Amino acid sequence: MSALRNRTIEPVPAFAEALERLRGEAAGSSGRALEQRNAAFERFQALGVPTSRVENWKYTNAASFANRPFALAPRGTVDSSLIIPHFAGGHKARRLILVNGRTIPQFSHLGGLPAGMTVRPLAQVLAETPELVDRTSVNDEPEHSFEALNRALVEDGAWISLEDGVALDEPLQVISILTEAESAFMTHPRHVIRLGKDAKLRLILTTVALGQADSLMNQVETVEIADGADLTIDRTLEQGQGRSAITRSRFVLGSRSRLQQTTASIGGSLIRHEMEARLRGTHSEAILNGLMMPRGTEHVDTLIRMHHEMPDCQSDQFYKTVADDRGRAVFAGKIFVHKDAQRTNSYQKNDSLLLSDDAEIDAKPELEIYADDVKCSHGATCGDLDPASLFYLRSRGLDEALARSMLTFAFTGEVLERIADESVEHIVRRMILSRLPGGERLAELG
């Protein structure tokens, strides 16, 4: 315990004050639910805020971003005209809108869901049947500070559940808006996503920060994908200076199920995304793709724990990074092949482009294999733009900045093409181009 304490620091009092304010106010903050919140908070305090001496936080100083006097997020909403530009998935898509971590029913569009599919504000579930929220405890890992904090301070989020055999033909988009604000605020949303046997869902998770604010979003997602179910997630995170986001996604997959997620993390002082995928059945597949693009002094950190627990599954991690200015990116991906997981195929690849001498990329691929009949590979590359390609483009008249932007954009292409939803692909393309010098001249590329 004392060793742990040396590696972590004590949380600022703001977190305890927030819990105090929620007590009796927030959904699920009385009776047994309150006891659980208190217990989670005690765990958080015991665990403390990790410093860089904790292995999983080696390259990311959580304390400097997250251990600050944030207040609970201001209530209220924003003008719908600010949300509409972020619509994706086509005009038939269903939408759940959250502002500062709280659902806004009047902007949401959830009509005509198939029988057996439920999309609700998590706050309702917390108020009525809090015991449903944590029925999956995936606690075979040491408890996690920020997850404990989320359990203590959660107010709302998305509850998405599909019964066996249910499929939504159109995408479901969850838009999380973070507002501008004068003073620093935090929000701890929680998404619970459950696909029954053979259920099918295309999910779009959009997080956007509007204007200026100092904010912390500490989000937890628990995702269950039962036998034969199929979940596709296109995820975008677009924030600005002063914004921090720590997201922890835990996926559990049954037999013959499939998860495909593509993430674009573009903009924000800190973006940390932890994913844990557990392949608990046979013949399943988990694909995690991503793009990180830090610039300025931004810091983006991806941590993946891919657990092959059963035989005959496949997984693939494919991340690309473009770091400019003093931007820093971390990719720590670990593949665990448990002893029963024979005939596992597991791949991991992280390719990075360093556009400035001051940018930094830390890649930490790891394998831990206890089965003997497995195919695993991991590879990381890191480099500058290819001088021969640059010269080729410039010799055809493209100026240097445009040539660099064109090659940088081309580098991101392999992630773009893995995005399932075309409208999200367009949005991400725009997000990338807006970050590249002369990007507007490249708008029609491809």
Add this chain to the structure above:
Amino acid sequence: MLEINNLHATIEGADKQILQGLSLTVRPGEVHAIMGPNGSGKSTLAYVLSGRDGYEVTEGSATLDGEDLLELEPEERAAAGLFLAMQYPVEIPGVSNMYFLRQAMNSIRKARGEDEISAGAFMKLVKERAGLLGVGQELLKRDVNRGFSGGEKKRNEILQLAMLEPKIAILDETDSGLDIDALRTVADGVNRMRSPERGFLIITHYQRLLDYIVPDHVHVLAKGRIQKSGDRSLALDLEEQGYGGVLGAEFAEVVA
């Protein structure tokens, strides 16, 4: 138009003198062929003229219509009217060939203060010129040179040449890798572009190309300078007698 005077160039870092006093003048409308043994500096000359990094010009000059080429960035040289069809065209994954062509055209037009070409006009032009050069629609849609065969890459270079309409075009071994019919198609393409305003500098090892694209002058580059110049019959002499026969025993290939 293109005036190269006493050009000396070294490879940066390798401390190796490649061009050692090369002089050459190409006037508007002329086609010059440069032949020379492997490693004699032909590609180096092409790269130095088009502004690739990694070379240092230690002496001499190169001007295009009086403008000092060596002072310009590669893209400025392109805008000034210089084009190099490369010996080894580069593959650019993720950038479509068609899009790249249009961006190149518009970049050059913009640098010259001209209006951009409209999407419609561009499509019409590229289809027409690609058709003449046997570059199929499918190659236009693919990424620049990615997975192209050797010959497809060379045709693609000539398509770029045809679209960008430079004042002076340098072709570095465009013929190598082309099949017999393709050689003809590409040569026809180049011949169509011959005009009283445009000059060509054609680097080749083989007389055959020069049967199709008949040069006004032939030069032999060896040991970093032009050792001999003549008319097209010089190419025939080289074919028969080899470099040693034409230039003297010191230029003969030494076979151990």
